[in-house]
Amino acid sequence: MRALIRRAAAGLLLAACASLQARDAAPEPNTQVPKGAAWHAPSGAPDRIVASPLQQAATGFAVAWRTDAAVRSPALEIVVAGDSPDMGSPRRLQAASTPLRTENGPAHQHRVEVDGLQPDTLYAWRVQGDRSWSAWFHTRTAAAADAPLTLLYFGDTQNKNLSLGTRVLREAMRHAPDARLALFAGDLVSGGDGEDDNEWGEWFASLGALPTSMVVAPAPGNHEYFEEFEDTPQERRVLGAHWPVVFALPGNGAPGARGTSYWFDYQDVRVAVLDGTSALDLGTARDQARWLDAVLADSPRRWSIVMVHQPMFSPRQDRDNALLREHVLPVLERRRVDLVLQGHDHVYGRRGGLRAGQATPQYLVSVAGAKQYRLSPEARATMAPVAEDTQLFQVIRIDGARLRYESRTATGRLYDAFELVREGRATRLVEQADGRIGERACGRARTLKGRADRCWE
Incomplete structure (x- = not known):
């Protein structure tokens, strides 16, 4: 009887392993979002934040980010990065906003160009959402032409x-x-x-x-x-x-x-x-x-x-x-x-x-x-x-x-x-x-x- 139980258990285990292997071998969906879920819906918190170069990268960069449609014209703040949490008074720049409607609902995409910066300088900057701000990020401007x-x-x-x-x-x-x-x-x-x-x-x-x-x-x-x-x-x-x-x-x-x-x-x-x-x-x-x-x-x-x-x-x-x-x-x-x-x-x-x-x-x-x-x-x-x-x-x-x-x-x-x-x-x-x-x-x-x-x- 025990031998029969062991063989039955072994058979169940092999069947379970085969099922798992078949499942593992199935094509994976392109995104990890379950059907009908809205994991990437915009909110008042700024997200999809990305810096890109200006034509002359030594003196500035541009930033784009996203919020929900309630945030219409937020700002970016930037200051030379320092070792103290008190980095001084930041420069504030107002962003331009563009509506974008997607399967995740209406959003606003924001854009601002930050110019007049010093070359090879580490800057701290953050972007604004709905009564809130992103983290302070660090980005260094391009250095002189002969720098590595x-x-x-x-x-x-x-x-x-x-x-x-x-x-x-x-x-x-x-x-x-x-x-x-x-x-x-x-x-x-x-x-x-x-x-x-x-x-x-x-x-x-x-x-x-x-x-x-x-x-x-x-x-x-x-x-x-x-x-x-x-x-x-x-x-x-x-x-x-x-x-x-x-x-x-x-x-x-x-x-x-x-x-x-x-x-x-x-x-x-x-x-x-x-x-x-x-x-x-x-x-x-x-x-x-x-x-x-x-x-x-x-x-x-x-x-x-x-x-x-x-x-x-x-x-x-x-x-x-x-x-x-x-x-x-x-x-x-x-x-x-x-x-x-x-x-x-x-x-x-x-x-x-x-x-x-x-x-x-x-x-x-x-x-x-x-x-x-x-x-x-x-x-x-x-x-x-x-x-x-x-x-x-x-x-x-x-x-x-x-x-x-x-x-x-x-x-x-x-x-x-x-x-x-x-x-x-x-x-x-x-x-x-x-x-x-x-x-x-x-x-x-x-x-x-x-x-x-x-x-x-």
Whole structure:
């Protein structure tokens, strides 16, 4: 009898384990918000607070944040940070407010530009809500051009931001606690599933302290747009409602893409951000290329970075961004841009410029989020290193005539590394092979949803 009971118990245990495994293997939802819940509804307390660079980052930055619709015109307070809780009388700036209605209810998005600051100075600042204030945050302005600079670069976050994106962002901050600037190469959220605001809420939650301890500069991706009049002759791309109000970005962009392209100087690097979706789908490729050429032509900075969501050379099979190669690529090559930071294809790949032995530009494609695609045969033949099924972040350190680039996995392991060394007008590429792990490839035949063209979703 006891043997029968033990066998029955063992059978129940195996069945329970099998049930748990089946449940664990089921596709995870894109957000952690249960259906019908309003976890990310706005309130009188300020949230989604993010600092972004002004055109000249040494003398100021801009801040955006959210409250409920009852808060119409709050303020920002800022003062030079001190060691005593009594930091003196702060300067107060009134914000401009814009209404935003989402599935989580009506909100007000607030924006203020803080200028007239001192370079390389640590400032304490806070933002106002309904009869309340946020915490005091610390952000340091950009230093002199010859001072060392550390910045972060992330490919698409997009999917399962809170569940699987958080660990990448926190690992990046652990590896680069001195970072002052974070660049996001588009598709911050997935969108289009009726949970846009929940996704933005989880994107901010995944960032933790990052957007208030450094300045954030994102590029728009195709998922920041939606398709209006889909499957009709009038179908067109329309920028989502969140993008223009969630960030306070420089208003110096290209004609036709003024709110989604921009540039700024941060110490000895000029950063130009393009809107690849507008270029490909809305006919602005030529205007953005002309604008980019002018932005790069008059740059007094030693280094240049261009960020665009869609790659010049797509490492995913059956993708070809021909208009970008026709109009933008010649500018990147002629101006010898140092780094071209891209996303969109949910794999990792790096390649150099068009001429053999040319150190710059270095074209990078990376992915921080959970969605993982497969590499094309062409990418395997023309890019090195490459990776599938790998969440990554990048640390870029600039010190005088040297730029060091590192790509690290979600657990902090070194995947790719090189240095660019400026020698007069020339630039030398130095590969850094020590400590790098081997190539990673997808080991799954299909995703949990049964797709063979992807590795994970």
